Amino acid sequence: MSWMAWTTPTAIFFAVIAALLVTFTVLAVKFPETPRVGILRIETTRGDRLFITLLGSAFINLIWLGFEVGPQPYALLACLVYAAAVFRWV
Missing domain, CATH: 1.10.287 (Helix Hairpins)
Known part of the structure; x- marks a missing residue:
């Protein structure tokens, strides 16, 4: 992916978003919620x-x-x- 500017802050940003999505998925499975x-x-x-x-x-x-x-x-x-x-x- 040489066309993208993968700097450290960019990688951290996407890693945090991915971690949030995984965390919220695990929470939804382990602790079902009611709206x-x-x-x-x-x-x-x-x-x-x-x-x-x-x-x-x-x-x-x-x-x-x-x-x-x-x-x-x-x-x-x-x-x-x-x-x-x-x-x-x-």
């Missing part, structure tokens, strides 16, 4: 909340870059706070 209704008033499962978190984190990072809020690693902190909120209240 719950949060502040969005829709039924969500762990996987739905993970998807909402990943999508929202992408937008947080794009906004962070676009408005030049600060150093990009600080966007990770904002994403972690956002993820905690999504898994708690959505």
